[in-house]
Structure formats: C-alpha cells, structure tokens
Amino acid sequence: GENVEQHPSTLSVQEGDSAVIKCTYSDSASNYFPWYKQELGKRPQLIIDIRSNVGEKKDQRIAVTLNKTAKHFSLHITETQPEDSAVYFCAARPPLRYNQGGKLIFGQGTELSVKP
Amino acid sequence: DSGVTQTPKHLITATGQRVTLRCSPRSGDLSVYWYQQSLDQGLQFLIQYYNGEERAKGNILERFSAQQFPDLHSELNLSSLELGDSALYFCASSVGWGAGGRTDTQYFGPGTRLTVL
Secondary structure, eight states, X not given: OOOEEEEOSEEEEXXXXXXXXXXXXXXXXXXXXXXXXXXXXXXXXXXXXXXXXXXXXXXXXXXXXXXXXXXXXXXXXXXXXXXGOEEEEEEEBOOTTTOSSOOOEEOOOEEEEEEO | OOSOEEEOSEEEEOTTOOEEEEEEOOTTOOEEEEEEEETTTEEEEEEEEETTEEEEEOSOOTTEEEEXXXXXXXXXXXXXXXXXXXXXXXXXXXXXXXXXXXXXXXEEOOXXXXXXX
C-alpha cells in the first residue's frame, strides 16, 4: 500500500542554522505533498505544500523541493529560531485510482529542536 | 485557530464503553476527515465524508463508525473500547473532495484526547 518514510526522526540545530527534513513516498502518481507543524498538544498546522507539477516552492524561511523521479520531497528551514521547535510531518496524497477522496498518508514525524 | 471545532477536548472512559466525538468543519467546507494519532502509529487516516457521503476509507476498525449530517458536522463513534484505542483523534476539513487544487487543503481541529482505562 501507500507509504511515506520520513527522516530524521529527531533533529537538533543551533539557532540561525538551517534544518532539512526528507520524505520518500511509494506511489509515483501521488500528486500533493503538504507539510504540517505540530507543537506539543496542539493541532497539526499546514506550513507549506507543493503539487506534483511544481519542483520547488518557497515561503519566507521555509521551502519545499520535490523530485518526482526519485519520489522524494524535502522541507528546508533557514535561519532557524527557537519557535521553530516542534514536530514536523510530511504527507502525500495517493492518486485517485487508489483513493476516491483526499486522504493523506503521513510520515512518522521529525522532532526539531532549535537551541538558542 | 483553523475554524474547525471538536468536542470534547478530553474524554476518559473505561474499556468496553462507547463514545462519540464531534467535529464541525470550517464554514464552507464540505469534506470532513478523521485521523487517529497515537505515539507508535503517528497520524493515521480513518475515514472521509464529503457532503454527507462516505468518500474514502482507511484502516478504520469495525468497532468505529462515522457519519456526516446535513449541517455538515460529523461524528465519530467508537464502541467496545480497548486500551489501545487511547489516542488523539483529529478531524480536518477541506472545501473539496480530493480531486486536486486549492480546495483540497486540509485544516485540522484541536483534537479530542481519548483515554481508555
């Protein structure tokens, strides 16, 4: 079935450094890839997303890249700040032949810690 | 605040019991999704409703059922509860049903924390 692998599971960086989180998906026809940030005890919040017809998308300090050939996508956070500390989840939406709806398959999450 | 509301925030119950979780989507959203988040399983998709009809199903247990009402709010019913059902249950909503485009962005509610003792 559909699967999303996410690495690393934990990531610790110094304030001001960059952080990169990588995800790999199993179905090459997956077409939508959102990233969510979840603070402890809170809801997952969408921070950025990318669709399969786009290779890269940027929003201020956050960027996502998609490599359809390799079936992987990455989240890049530059100039990290302590408030970036949270768990980050990648997700992929399987193609309609398997999924007559909008369900998302999530990675296992990356706990990012930004040390001041 | 995403605009998605869920009640109750916390629920503590015993094994074998039945509970109902409620979700109200953002104004204008027609799809409601239910996800289960446990420590060892991450975020797992359970079921999606679109405008009152079941649209997609994940690995939802037979003891669990859901429905979406004419006013678009949704309820997730969990019965014969087991210790392993303890988890955070999130509801998300989107405008569309999953065909693609901006209407499929999913916004999550604050979740219901279920503890089964």
